Amino acid sequence: MFPNKILPYLLVAPQLAITLAFFYWPAGQALYQSMLRQDPFGLKSKFVWFANFRKVLADPAYLNSLKVTVVFSLSTAIVAMGVALLLAVMAEKVVRGRGLYRTLLIWPYAVAPAIAGMLWLFLFNPSIGSLAYLLRSLGIAWDPLLNGTQAMILLVSAAAWKQISYNFLFFVAGLQAVPKTLIEAAAIDGAGETKRFWTIVFPLLAPTTFFLLVVNTVYALFDTFGIVHAVTGGGPGKSTETLVYKVYNDGFVNLILGDSAAQSVILMVIVIALTAIQFRYVERRVHYG
Amino acid sequence: MIGQSPLRIFIAHAMLLLGIVVVAFPIYYTFVASTQTLQTILKPPLPMLPGDQFWNNYGEALFGGVGRMGGVSVGRLLLNTTIMALGIAVGKIFISILSAYAIVFFRFPMRMVFFWLIFITLMLPVEVRILPTYKVMVELGLIDTYAGLIIPLIASATATLLFRQFFMTIPGELLEAARVDGAGPWRFFFDILLPLSRTNIAALFVILFIYGWTQYLWPLLVTNSNDMNTIVIALRKMVSFADADTQWHLVMVTAMLAIVPPILVVVVMQRWFVRGLVESEK
């Protein structure tokens, strides 16, 4: 350890300054705002304690958005992880071309979520999308711009597509960490390949799976704002309005500051819970070595 | 390794190829579209092979037609995005390596308080403090500036935690050897710590570059003027599915230009990127 007295403060100063100015101060403001209510003309505001929270939580639109978010996040996580796990298991089996497959599968990681959304919308746009054309020629009435369920399917596809690469890399790493001797022992014990996967490999992948579940949920909650904003704008109706999108919409578009702040605070609580879960899990990992 | 039957291996290859088709198709399709005329695009289905408009479309998007995208050239958008992505990557690495250095290699009052202050920011993504952060930006006059695009995003716990974790694996004896060899804090930092952190820095650079390049909500908030838009935001503004005037062929070119640079970074720096990603987040 260096004995310097002042230097360490100088070293942490830049990060601390930015953190205080752009994280703690605004987060504090959000907390404070969430307990204020402005009069309709935006002239006066009044301290109302938890009234905004009560209002938000009783608002059917908010509850709808909560439901939309849960459906969207879970579907995205499940699809993205399922596909990635399947591909990772396949990639473990092949010897030749493994590196090439990986190179070709990691592209979407580099694509901005909003652009991913736009690409998918371009493919499935009812007027000019080739795949929409294909669906219609198969007799499916396809119009994600009018049909809420279809809009949700489109969003989930785009969001999951972008996340496959990330999950794939983690599952591959997880699979490689499964001791080969265990699998061989199971084979000697007479377990067939499918059985080996579900009884040996999959349980050993549990930490990776759990970690990815948290990461994917956080991704679907926050990083997909761009997809929603660029593809559906929360519509049709409010069928794809996620929590984050609603915070933005109420705050920036509709200018209902108190409600938006209260929603921010609720989101903050959700993130804190997720982070806590994630770190509890990281702690456990340390224990298991 | 247990022997695999040829059939199973064949199935594995087939599934992987199918996976690649799913993963690559939207990008390939965009590329195909970017080489077609507007008329072809407007009449689905699109041909599966690139058309002959490559030079026309890319030339027009890059060098012609100023005024169509709100008076801003694609070059300018790419420049903005590159500055933002580089600024975030370099800035984040810079401030986090310094703070991690202080936290691991010095003992000073409040050390753990600072650590926790940084750590807790993990739980405060932009999305949960949108409006007040925006207000701070307005008050500091950072709207429509590069500083505004970059600085608020460079403080993050993840990079600091990663460096901290790496620094803690460096044996204390190495620091002591350096001190005995006459190295002070700066010498140790530049002669020993930085060279040893090279691969970590490279990995983090890729991850953060992508992070910066793909930002959406933040640039949407802090840029009003079109010349400060990033390419992702500009693309969003160009696209209007309801509007018959959308220049789809140019939109596709712009989309390709927005996608290709980060993909190149990921593919070229794959080795570091994969290591960094899998190691840093575990």
Next chain:
Amino acid sequence: MATVDLNEVKKVYPGGVEAVKGVSIAIPDKALCVLVGPSGCGKSTLLRMIAGLETISAGTVAFDGKVVNTIGPTERDIAMVFQNYALYPHMKVYDNMAYGLRNRGTPRDEIDRRVRSTAEMLELSGLLDRRPRELSGGQRQRVAMGRAVVRDPKVFLFDEPLSNLDAKLRGQMRVEIKNLQRSLGVTSVYVTHDQLEAMTLADVLVVMNGGLVEQSGAALDIYERPASTFVASFIGAPPMNLLPLVGGQAGPALGDGTTVGLAPAGAATIGFRPEDADIEFGTDLPSDALVLPASVEAVEPVGAESFLHCQAGGGRIVVRVAGRTRVSVGDRLRVVCVAAKLHWFDQAGRRVG
């Protein structure tokens, strides 16, 4: 060239652990002082205080009579060899050795000359372009030595420099370090918990226990007159046999009732070294010799000598006999040690007589 004097040095770690509780040692110029003791007794802490890597809680450390307590490691002009070598992984051997000189602003050609002649001396010349991970353990150890030697410091400090080597290499390096230190004539402090290393290297041997010095002096003096049961059992392999005395009607006796002759006043433990005991003896047994009936529990022949583990005097003892032995497990025999080779310790474990 320097003398090193420690005066009532203490170390209390921030958490409250008192690692060194008041140690005074005077190391003459050009001498090699070995600190030996069990794990956690504060050896490394003491060494690091001499290096200036750890602050000194109380007492003084002086080089050549000048107190250096507040001076940093760089200015103390010491060089140190670490247990894990602490070579800079990203630097070639040459740069590892040159780094300290560069930091001190030594001219380039001077650095080059010194690195090359040191490498020559340590047989590292062929390795100068390699990186540490391309070296064997023994080679790394040499580089670590080279890095210290090239600096030509006032004092060398070694913290268990050989403990990561295999037994054979350790023996070789031990001899080399001794020769090197003698020919360079640099005052050195050497930490180890290997008593053999300590015995063979030390000009001044310091046995530590629980943050205190148990005994210091010339190695053989300590071997021959251990100041306490702790030192007696720590120095020497196998360690000294120690048997408790109980008071009997006919004077002090051992646990099995064997009476011992002339025990000094206050003696509570009797000790003798395995090599000082014998089982084969002539008829002219001195009358004051200790004679113990023993039963053999194990025999360890190691070639040049054999160790007999016996039950005797109410405890277990080890007897060393030369060459092969015909004794086998279960034999009953008598173990004898002459009075001059007996050691006596009091209730607190201090030497008496």
